Amino acid sequence: MYQGIIVAGFGGQGVVSMGILLAYAGMVDGKHVTFFPAYGAEMRGGTANCSVIVAIDEIASPVVGQPDSVVVMNEPSFAKFEPMIKPNGRLFINTSLVSSRSKRDDIEVIEIPANKIAEEIGTLKIANMVMAGSLVDKTGMMAQKSLIDSVGKVYSRAKPEILKMNEVAIKRGAES
Amino acid sequence: MYQGIIVAGFGGQGVVSMGILLAYAGMVDGKHVTFFPAYGAEMRGGTANCSVIVAIDEIASPVVGQPDSVVVMNEPSFAKFEPMIKPNGRLFINTSLVSSRSKRDDIEVIEIPANKIAEEIGTLKIANMVMAGSLVDKTGMMAQKSLIDSVGKVYSRAKPEILKMNEVAIKRGAES
Amino acid sequence: MKVVFEETKGLTGVPMRYCPGCGHGIAHRLVAEVIEELGVRERSVGVVPVGCSVFLDEYINCDGIQGPHGRGPAIATGIKRSKPNVIVFSYQGDGDLASIGMAETIHAAARSENITIIFINNAIYGMTGGQMAPTTLVGMRSTTCPAGRSIEVNGYPFKMCELLATLPGASYLARTSLDKAANVIKTKKAIEKAFKTQIQGKGFSMVEILSPCPTDWGMTPRAAIDRLKDEMIPYFPLGVYRDWEKEEKERAKAREEDKVEA
Amino acid sequence: MKVVFEETKGLTGVPMRYCPGCGHGIAHRLVAEVIEELGVRERSVGVVPVGCSVFLDEYINCDGIQGPHGRGPAIATGIKRSKPNVIVFSYQGDGDLASIGMAETIHAAARSENITIIFINNAIYGMTGGQMAPTTLVGMRSTTCPAGRSIEVNGYPFKMCELLATLPGASYLARTSLDKAANVIKTKKAIEKAFKTQIQGKGFSMVEILSPCPTDWGMTPRAAIDRLKDEMIPYFPLGVYRDWEKEEKERAKAREEDKVEA
Amino acid sequence: MPSKGTIEVDETRCKGCELCVIACPHEVLALADTFSANGYYPAIMIAPEKCTGCKLCGIVCPDVAIKVWKE
Amino acid sequence: MPSKGTIEVDETRCKGCELCVIACPHEVLALADTFSANGYYPAIMIAPEKCTGCKLCGIVCPDVAIKVWKE
Amino acid sequence: MAERTLMKGNEALAEGAIRAGCRFFAGYPITPQNEVPEYMSWRMPQEGGFFIQAESEVAAINMLFGSAATGARVMTSSSSPGISLKQEGISYCAGADLPIFYANVVRGGPGLGNIAPAQGDYFQATRGGGHGDYRVFVMAPNSVTEMANFPKRCYDVAFKYRVPSMILADGILGQMMEPVEFDFDPVDPDTFPEFDWTIGDAAGRERRVVKSYDLRPGRLEEWNFERQKRFDTIEAEESAWDSEGIDDCELLVTSYGSCSRISKSAVKLARDNGLAVGLLRPITLYPFPKRAFKEAAKGVKNILVVEMSLGQYIEDVQLSVEGAAPIHFHGRPAGGIPTAEEIYEIIKKIMGK
Amino acid sequence: MAERTLMKGNEALAEGAIRAGCRFFAGYPITPQNEVPEYMSWRMPQEGGFFIQAESEVAAINMLFGSAATGARVMTSSSSPGISLKQEGISYCAGADLPIFYANVVRGGPGLGNIAPAQGDYFQATRGGGHGDYRVFVMAPNSVTEMANFPKRCYDVAFKYRVPSMILADGILGQMMEPVEFDFDPVDPDTFPEFDWTIGDAAGRERRVVKSYDLRPGRLEEWNFERQKRFDTIEAEESAWDSEGIDDCELLVTSYGSCSRISKSAVKLARDNGLAVGLLRPITLYPFPKRAFKEAAKGVKNILVVEMSLGQYIEDVQLSVEGAAPIHFHGRPAGGIPTAEEIYEIIKKIMGK
Numbered sequence A, B: 001m002y003q004g005i006i007v008a009g010f011g012g013q014g015v016v017s018m019g020i021l022l023a024y025a026g027m028v029d030g031k032h033v034t035f036f037p038a039y040g041a042e043m044r045g046g047t048a049n050c051s052v053i054v055a056i057d058e059i060a061s062p063v064v065g066q067p068d069s070v071v072v073m074n075e076p077s078f079a080k081f082e083p084m085i086k087p088n089g090r091l092f093i094n095t096s097l098v099s100s101r102s103k104r105d106d107i108e109v110i111e112i113p114a115n116k117i118a119e120e121i122g123t124l125k126i127a128n129m130v131m132a133g134s135l136v137d138k139t140g141m142m143a144q145k146s147l148i149d150s151v152g153k154v155y156s157r158a159k160p161e162i163l164k165m166n167e168v169a170i171k172r173g174a175e176s
Numbered sequence C, D: 001m002k003v004v005f006e007e008t009k010g011l012t013g014v015p016m017r018y019c020p021g022c023g024h025g026i027a028h029r030l031v032a033e034v035i036e037e038l039g040v041r042e043r044s045v046g047v048v049p050v051g052c053s054v055f056l057d058e059y060i061n062c063d064g065i066q067g068p069h070g071r072g073p074a075i076a077t078g079i080k081r082s083k084p085n086v087i088v089f090s091y092q093g094d095g096d097l098a099s100i101g102m103a104e105t106i107h108a109a110a111r112s113e114n115i116t117i118i119f120i121n122n123a124i125y126g127m128t129g130g131q132m133a134p135t136t137l138v139g140m141r142s143t144t145c146p147a148g149r150s151i152e153v154n155g156y157p158f159k160m161c162e163l164l165a166t167l168p169g170a171s172y173l174a175r176t177s178l179d180k181a182a183n184v185i186k187t188k189k190a191i192e193k194a195f196k197t198q199i200q201g202k203g204f205s206m207v208e209i210l211s212p213c214p215t216d217w218g219m220t221p222r223a224a225i226d227r228l229k230d231e232m233i234p235y236f237p238l239g240v241y242r243d244w245e246k247e248e249k250e251r252a253k254a255r256e257e258d259k260v261e262a
Numbered sequence E, F: 001m002p003s004k005g006t007i008e009v010d011e012t013r014c015k016g017c018e019l020c021v022i023a024c025p026h027e028v029l030a031l032a033d034t035f036s037a038n039g040y041y042p043a044i045m046i047a048p049e050k051c052t053g054c055k056l057c058g059i060v061c062p063d064v065a066i067k068v069w070k071e
Numbered sequence G, H: 001m002a003e004r005t006l007m008k009g010n011e012a013l014a015e016g017a018i019r020a021g022c023r024f025f026a027g028y029p030i031t032p033q034n035e036v037p038e039y040m041s042w043r044m045p046q047e048g049g050f051f052i053q054a055e056s057e058v059a060a061i062n063m064l065f066g067s068a069a070t071g072a073r074v075m076t077s078s079s080s081p082g083i084s085l086k087q088e089g090i091s092y093c094a095g096a097d098l099p100i101f102y103a104n105v106v107r108g109g110p111g112l113g114n115i116a117p118a119q120g121d122y123f124q125a126t127r128g129g130g131h132g133d134y135r136v137f138v139m140a141p142n143s144v145t146e147m148a149n150f151p152k153r154c155y156d157v158a159f160k161y162r163v164p165s166m167i168l169a170d171g172i173l174g175q176m177m178e179p180v181e182f183d184f185d186p187v188d189p190d191t192f193p194e195f196d197w198t199i200g201d202a203a204g205r206e207r208r209v210v211k212s213y214d215l216r217p218g219r220l221e222e223w224n225f226e227r228q229k230r231f232d233t234i235e236a237e238e239s240a241w242d243s244e245g246i247d248d249c250e251l252l253v254t255s256y257g258s259c260s261r262i263s264k265s266a267v268k269l270a271r272d273n274g275l276a277v278g279l280l281r282p283i284t285l286y287p288f289p290k291r292a293f294k295e296a297a298k299g300v301k302n303i304l305v306v307e308m309s310l311g312q313y314i315e316d317v318q319l320s321v322e323g324a325a326p327i328h329f330h331g332r333p334a335g336g337i338p339t340a341e342e343i344y345e346i347i348k349k350i351m352g353k
């Protein structure tokens, strides 16, 4: 099992924290993991993205050139990362904010109205968790439990009710 | 003909200007020349010295490791440079200020009461010219005329009577 | 109805990439308006700092040069001394001007180098993500003084206008703020005066502009404006700190009075 | 008869290699006497500059450290922050302190770094052979301003005490001179006060000492002393520019008066 | 009362910083409650009739997003 | 009148800068007219009887060449 | 197995230095290493150490100079332009035999360049960007765990030989997160022996002077020869490297730092496709593991050097293998990051596949 | 034959730069190059140029950065520690493609070292002491006449390729006097063509920006590749060297700069004593005359490298001759000046005489 993932969206959509959570959860799950944020001046007020690798074997290159999975949280990210996905890879689209649809037939596309689901659960802030739930479920790269258990570790200062909402979001994501 | 010369004395005794004059005169005389001053912090208030080479052939190394001739204008210079002279080389001592005498029998020693002679001519400042006159005469490295002609060029702002005294000093040096 | 306010030709028209509510955008526009209005745009060179405003050259419509962090005044000196007819302004942040570039700033002022400095004091290192600046207020948090700036370790924030005012070479020095429209208007006047100082060959001019950095202050633009008003201005008083013109007049007047008395 | 004046144990006894009539010798002796008399010699570290006084470590009888030109205040900061009990003084020339080291000087003062600076202002670069210093007087000749310092090119000489006095972090600042015995005695008092400032943990102290450099001024020592008196002191007024003790007392008094009034 | 002035906000430039809203002396402006294409809530005129064309909104806008007309 | 003080100049240290000569309020000192071993004209007492042991010469000497005694 | 923590490279570097006894940090912000000073700003006080944001990189290295002279384990870090500014100070540390530790989280150059990961400062790191004859002990980690553990090794070597030491990383290593395992227990600086070269408390001993100069004729030369002997010992004893599949390979690939991770993926790809390819990576860049390279080069037909710069690292390979096999080159400067696939294509081409 | 003037090396350097069109000089005093700024301070105004004593070396190089961007022929000079301080600025000049000229009159290092002549800054000069992938065109004069004439050549190359250029000298060359012959007529900067990259007067043209950065993905890499091509051309076309008796020699001696003068005396001594010894000296250190070395190495039994440093220059010789003959080394660091006699003894030993 080797999953090279890119998560992308607006700053403020929790893209980087989702990446860290995935890496942490992968580690808890006994996998090898790396996380690499895009950083820099060109990020000011623009898009944010990061790369995560979760794998059974030791990870050599931490650079994700051709992602196995891409999570796009907003429109500009779609344009930038959709073409990079490996053949037979997966594209996770937050359809609440992204209206473009992939024309590629060599990838699997998973469409999730993440904002809508998040709103239903109680806060827009957990749209990223909905996506994470779906990603972990579809790729099978780790146990859902590992992901859920990690939330409390990564957001160690979050209140119990928020943690609970995160768990719900992950599960709803997995179901959709 | 190859003459590697070191001139040494107190700061203020005209050691460096004597070196420059010798190099200049050598050039006027059609020789190859180099001049290299000792410089630096350790010179503060202490001794001054410089190396001059005058030669028929092109000069490769400008560094005078073993001088053919050494001119010592004061006591400390004697101690430092007398031992360095090449076998069969020459030591020019300003006996007005240097009381040490060489014990080497493989060099020629020329003793000149330069300060006394200079005083007689009219100013202590030309003691260095007395030594230069002797050096050029004994080594035969250039025509005395080249040396005398150069004085006016190197000290271009000097008054005619001073230049005249320099000429006298050079001649008196050559005679002693 | 007539257009009474629109984008100046002093700007390139490229949308600026600064954060929402960032003062750099306002300051850029003011500089652009002034060089356009004074008719010197085509012979102006902007010395671009390292800082958020490293993008300045994309926005202000004149020649530009981008060099090492903090060395704007030295670069400006090189240009001005080679081409005295060129109008040179060095645009700098507080880290750039008052930390790494302190010596260059002070020496350019002492030489009364005939250049103009636009100094954006936002009390933080914007570009690198919110570290302490030499002008960070005591008690204010940053990523390198997470418990708040302490006098004990970091000392007192610099008041650059006051410091430079002690140098005879500083011809025009003013501190303004971007907290409200009236002060933006005053800022523009100060910038204009600074450029005129240079155009008339009167020597070193600098306008220090108190400016919000909502992002690295961790605030909404609205709250940042309030901090400008409530915390920055009280510590960094606005005003003109040196004015060669006024000083010349005063000297002339003093001479007149001397004459009358005599 | 009793010995009333002899070499202090604060000196090593090694004869100094400075030029005849050079002020460094006097300043060295004063510092040496003070650290000996205050009983801190064994826990003192002298930060040795690049300049003629690069030989300081051979003469003053305490630990020493010699680093890059102009960075004394930064080096002193490193020592003091690692070993607060050590008494650190940075001995610097005008080129060292006010030209290449300007930023370090100003920032150490702003931080109120608890160190002492002995600043020898001889208005020239002594060690390198007489180039213009940031304190070279207008009109004074040097090997890099052979026609005399011009305001146009080189700007105005720095008055470091006045400049630093604007910084709240500067706790004790004084300017003294070595032109005559009375002023040498005052210089020693100022040095003593500066070290006491540090010993009592009161922050940044500096004594600026106007000092002759007969060699690079191209003068006899006697004439150099006259220049100190006639040209240097008028431009660089002697006196105390900051005194934390006085300021504390004044503040206390002001508080008292407030109370009485209330 | 017909307005004495009016403004135009360039939605592609506006970043919803609200500075113009604060600056307007006549409470003409507010932020929209829907995202722009750039992901910001842009400024809009909520009381256009009150606009005097005083330019203050333009003067404080960091993104040169406002154009002002006056009679 | 016997002198109230006296001084000693260390000839190996004195560089003949004359500062002590200038500083002495009683014209006790002058430079010698013969070279020292270091090539300088050292300070000497020319009116030792006038010395008060006031230390001023020592205080201004850059080369710590002077030792002063007083009654 | 020690507990694994997920850490950013820059934070691991900072934490690793603290655990290795670092108690003085002076730095100045610059991307992509800002997490180092930021981490230090809150961690140092917890350990009774001192953190200061200096007014500049020049001031920072000179603060280190002062602090190191008191015997403290000191650190500074920066990225390319900032490291250039420190060169004078580093030369002084070398000249005064002060053991300092610093890190360069390299970005794209020259000049302001960009803030992307790069390896363009190899020459500067290994050949002394500063003046005079000196070297710096240079380690090139390729994982966050190595970022965490190498500071300790740097201090150990720096103090043993009294030379400067550094870590040469880049934006990848600084910014990425990986699980970290520390391979040593935290060191307590209070347990260090007294050194016979530190200044600051002269009571009961001869006074000492820390300096880098000697104007007496010939003395500085002797001192340089003595220092050179220390470097000779370092070259003989302190080099380190890592290899994979070099015993039976036809093509030897070599890279250092983050780039070696990418090369490793490429080599795996090649092996998976039946090509006899091996990987050799230097862990210390100075001293360069010359012998290891000479050995490895013996059996191979070709060597491929991959670096994120335009022909710097390759010189050390050339100097080591001395023409034993043809050397091919693939360099990506100023933030260009090669991919494993791209390297694999080059491997195939060289091997005629 | 042009008239010969007796000049100090530093003065010849300054005069040579002025005659080559230099009209902007910013510097800061440091021994042993003080005569350069001192000379400039009175000569520049005579030529309508500008001299400024900057507040520091850092300020000086940045003043050059500004002035060079206007198209002026600019110069700075310093000695070792001062050159280290300029490394960031030099990297920026390289990054912004600005043609600057500077001189390093090297002294003993590392650190403050001493002020004696030395060659310890070879790595820094030839390998870019600053950050990023760039090189500097480096010339190594060995006489006062070359000090006078090389600035012109430096400007020509710098402007042709828009790269930094420098002269690597030392205290011997800076301080010695020799008769000087200029091999070119003074250049009038007013006759230079207009450049299409300078800033300062935008009327009637598109505005321009001089900068060294590009944050757009991939662009900086492209720019670096383009610059590298210029360096490739420089390597192919601009190297220069000098030789004596290399056609029939058994032992090849090689040195650069002042040291090559001393080696020349040693080689003469050897020839006079019937030994087949030749001398090869690089005149450009970057580009290094690799081909000349490769050629020369072919016939010889041994090579002797003599440098006034501890093994820096030797690396370029090694990289050039690629093991063609055994290389012997004689290095004197930090102000140690070898004598011709001392080198001759080594020659004899190597040749078994």
Ligand SMILES: Cc1ncc(C[n+]2csc(CCOP(=O)(O)OP(=O)(O)O)c2C)c(N)n1
Pocket (backbone or CB within 6 Å): C050, C051, C052, C053, C068, C069, C092, C093, C094, C095, C096, C097, C120, C122, C124, C125, C126, C127, C128, C133, G028, G029, G030, G031, G057, G081, G082, G085
């Ligand atoms: C030599 C050097 N040091 C550090 C940096 C990193 N750096 C870039 S911008 C900056 C400071 C930005 O703060 P400021 O000058 O206040 O400008 P702002 O972004 O706040 O407008 C720093 C430290 C650099 N590029 N070069």
Ligand SMILES: Cc1ncc(C[n+]2csc(CCOP(=O)(O)OP(=O)(O)O)c2C)c(N)n1
Pocket (backbone or CB within 6 Å): D050, D051, D052, D053, D068, D069, D092, D093, D094, D095, D096, D097, D120, D122, D124, D125, D126, D127, D128, D133, H028, H029, H030, H031, H057, H081, H082, H085
């Ligand atoms: C980086 C660097 N730049 C320049 C020098 C050369 N240098 C040595 S001392 C000095 C200045 C001396 O003047 P000052 O500081 O006034 O001390 P003084 O000799 O007058 O006491 C200079 C420029 C140096 N050693 N290092």
Ligand code: SF4
Pocket (backbone or CB within 6 Å): A044, C017, C018, C019, C020, C021, C022, C023, C024, C052, C122, C126, C127, C212, C213, C214, C215, C216
């Ligand atoms: S970080 Fe601050 S200074 Fe920089 S663009 Fe954003 S708001 Fe402006």
Ligand code: SF4
Pocket (backbone or CB within 6 Å): B044, D017, D018, D019, D020, D021, D022, D023, D024, D052, D122, D126, D127, D212, D213, D214, D215, D216
């Ligand atoms: S040059 Fe000047 S400062 Fe230096 S030792 Fe001589 S007199 Fe003193």
Ligand code: SF4
Pocket (backbone or CB within 6 Å): E005, E006, E007, E023, E024, E025, E026, E027, E028, E029, E050, E051, E052, E053, E054, E055, E056, E057, E058, E068
């Ligand atoms: S022009 Fe004046 S009144 Fe109209 S919207 Fe702008 S600020 Fe308000």
Ligand code: SF4
Pocket (backbone or CB within 6 Å): C021, E009, E013, E014, E015, E016, E017, E018, E019, E020, E021, E042, E043, E060, E061, E062, E063, E064, E065, E066
């Ligand atoms: S000030 Fe400008 S950017 Fe801000 S909300 Fe108003 S129009 Fe938009």
Ligand code: SF4
Pocket (backbone or CB within 6 Å): F005, F006, F007, F023, F024, F025, F026, F027, F028, F029, F050, F051, F052, F053, F054, F055, F056, F057, F058, F068
């Ligand atoms: S002690 Fe006083 S009186 Fe005696 S010589 Fe010295 S200065 Fe003159």
Ligand code: SF4
Pocket (backbone or CB within 6 Å): D021, F009, F013, F014, F015, F016, F017, F018, F019, F020, F021, F042, F043, F060, F061, F062, F063, F064, F065, F066
């Ligand atoms: S002051 Fe000292 S050095 Fe000068 S003449 Fe007097 S004794 Fe000699």
Ligand SMILES: [Mg+2]
Pocket (backbone or CB within 6 Å): C093, C094, C095, C120, C121, C122, C123, C124, C125, C126, C133
């Ligand atoms: Mg700022």
Ligand SMILES: [Mg+2]
Pocket (backbone or CB within 6 Å): D093, D094, D095, D120, D121, D122, D123, D124, D125, D126, D133
């Ligand atoms: Mg001085």
